[in-house]
Amino acid sequence: MIRLCTICARGGSKGVKNKNIRYLLGRPLIAHTILQAKATNLFAEIAVSSDSDEILAIARQWGVDYLIKRPDELATDTAAKIPVIQHCVVETERLTQKAYDTIVDLDATSPLRLPEDIVAAVNLLEKKNVSNVITGMPARRSPYFNLVELDECGVARLAKKLDRSVTRRQDAPKCYDMNASIYVWKRGALLTKAAIFNDDTQLYVMPEERSIDIDSELDFAFVEFLAHKGRQP
Template structure:
């Protein structure tokens, strides 16, 4: 079976300048995703989809291919991931059975979970996708809102008196990778649906990076995980 890794990495990050190539622990951020994809041995090609020449240059330096530049209409802040993967699959001069979207800002990504995702999807012939998730640290049913008066109110009042241990575990998108059958991507199958199977990651290996605070937390996590011997490399 053939597989391609596609790493979306547009230029013009709004909240963290040049986020995709900013140095993280001495390496451009995108290099961590490229390295994991190459080290996994799962992919016939590791491709970066970008509209930015600097990102393209750095991606090539770290072993990825940039066989096309992404068009401007697919490189704004409102463009969804699925559209980028569809464009890449339609543009590449080769067909693949599987396509794995790996986010460029996932420095904690681990090869073992990439492999697990492939194994789970290939073992589930009726599934379209397998992607990384982790459990919420506290029951989402007990979430609170701050209202217009500046006071607190329960998001789900019906659960206010239910013990947390009696509530089902809820999961969130870990924002690292999305394995999919190529035909599922091209059909536009919905990712967050019963067509997907979960690759469950421990919470301490997950950190979304959308703000400077997120970036700092990711650096702390990386240092602690490295010291504890929990990272692939």
């Protein structure tokens, strides 16, 4: 298997200013993901995609193999994630003259994952021979028990109903929150199906303490706390 790791990091951020290069434990945030990818020894190449020259320069300093400049149309607030990954893959293949079997995209804003999580997610895809693998954690709220939505009259109702009543959250069907940490695709599924959810999509479950995706200052504070705690003997 020839595997490519992509790390897609847009410049700027509304929730956390310059979060992809903000320092965590003395390193730019994106460096943690680069080092995790390297530690797996899975990848023929690691490519970073960004519209930011500063992010690309930092990625070079931390030893990525290819720097992919993202076009403006893929760097807007509304740009979807999959076209960005596809662009990174196609450009890297053009530069390397390789066709990769497995593509792994790691989100730079999820720095608490372990290299073992990446390895396990890739093994799940390749052993099951499925289109893709996503990662998630056990959900804090259940749509069958304590997650509500408002109907057209503004009345609060359970998001999902069963044909039986659920009096304890533990009795509801298991649900998971996607944690935006690791996405694994077969090359063909990524470049042709271009979907997060396919008929055979598998889930790799991670614990909550390794699943925080930084979207706000509060998220960053949680990550800093857990990262420092993890360094303690």
